[in-house]
Amino acid sequence: MSLVPSATETLTAWGVEPVACTRFCERPDLLHVGGTKNPDIDAIAGLAPDLVVVDREENRREDAEALTAVGLELVVLDVRSLDRLHDELSVLAEAVGVSAPDPVADSYPSLGLRAFVPIWRRPWMTIGGDTFGSSMLRRLGVENVFADATDDYPTLELDAAAALAPDVVLVPSEPYVFTDEHLDELASIARPVRVDGQDLFWWGARTADALDRLHRSLRDAAG
Incomplete structure (x- = not known):
C-alpha cells in the first residue's frame, strides 16, 4: 500500500500494483484510504497490507506511528533531493522485490x-x-x-x-x-x-x- 503519490506512480511503473492508495495518487481505479495527511488508519489496518510506503515530508509522523502501533510494516522514504533519489528508490525497490532503477543524469546544459x-x-x-x-x-x-x-x-x-x-x-x-x-x-x-x-x-x-x-x-x- 502506498500513501505517497510519487511512490504509487513509481510502483505502478515497476509493475507493482498497490492494494490501496490516497485520493491524491491519481489512481481512481484503486481503493482510496484517505489523504496523505489524514489516512484512514482503521481502513488500512483492515486491508492487512504487507507493507505501507510513507515519506517523511509527504506524511505525518503521528500517522506513521499509528500504523506501526497496529502492527503494520512501513517503508519510510525521505526523498528531499535528486542526490538522494537513487538510494531511496533502491530501498523501495528492495522492499517490493524489483531491480533498483538506474540513477538519473548527473548534469544538463545549464539554463542560467x-x-x-x-x-x-x-x-x-x-x-x-x-x-x-x-x-x-x-x-x-x-x-x-x-x-x-x-x-x-x-x-x-x-x-x-x-x-x-x-x-x-x-x-x-x-x-x-x-x-x-x-x-x-x-x-x-x-x-x-x-x-x-x-x-x-x-x-x-x-x-x-x-x-x-x-x-x-x-x-x-x-x-
Missing part, C-alpha cells in the same frame, strides 16, 4: 536562469532550497531565488519576490491551480512560464523524463 516558483496564493508561498523541486531546478542550471529561505515552504509578499529580480516566474500546474488572471498578477515580477507541477515536484519513475521535459520547456524560456 533565476526563477521564482509560487506554489500557493492567499498567502503566496514558494519553495526553499532544501526541497525536491529546488534540487530539480539546480540540476537544470536554474537558481531558485528563495533557495536561502529558512523554511522549506515560506510565505511571502510578491514585493519580496520582485526584489530578488528573477528572470522568470515558473508557475507549476499543482499544488495550486493558477488562472490566467493570476499569471497577469505574477507578470509584474517577471515573465511567467507554466510548467508541469508533477514533473517538478513528483519523484521516482518519472524523474528522468521529467528532467528532459522541464529542460526543453525552460530552454525555450531562456531563449
Whole structure:
C-alpha cells in the first residue's frame, strides 16, 4: 500500500500494483484510504497490507506511528533531493522485490536562469532550497531565488519576490491551480512560464523524463 503519490506512480511503473492508495495518487481505479495527511488508519489496518510506503515530508509522523502501533510494516522514504533519489528508490525497490532503477543524469546544459516558483496564493508561498523541486531546478542550471529561505515552504509578499529580480516566474500546474488572471498578477515580477507541477515536484519513475521535459520547456524560456 502506498500513501505517497510519487511512490504509487513509481510502483505502478515497476509493475507493482498497490492494494490501496490516497485520493491524491491519481489512481481512481484503486481503493482510496484517505489523504496523505489524514489516512484512514482503521481502513488500512483492515486491508492487512504487507507493507505501507510513507515519506517523511509527504506524511505525518503521528500517522506513521499509528500504523506501526497496529502492527503494520512501513517503508519510510525521505526523498528531499535528486542526490538522494537513487538510494531511496533502491530501498523501495528492495522492499517490493524489483531491480533498483538506474540513477538519473548527473548534469544538463545549464539554463542560467533565476526563477521564482509560487506554489500557493492567499498567502503566496514558494519553495526553499532544501526541497525536491529546488534540487530539480539546480540540476537544470536554474537558481531558485528563495533557495536561502529558512523554511522549506515560506510565505511571502510578491514585493519580496520582485526584489530578488528573477528572470522568470515558473508557475507549476499543482499544488495550486493558477488562472490566467493570476499569471497577469505574477507578470509584474517577471515573465511567467507554466510548467508541469508533477514533473517538478513528483519523484521516482518519472524523474528522468521529467528532467528532459522541464529542460526543453525552460530552454525555450531562456531563449
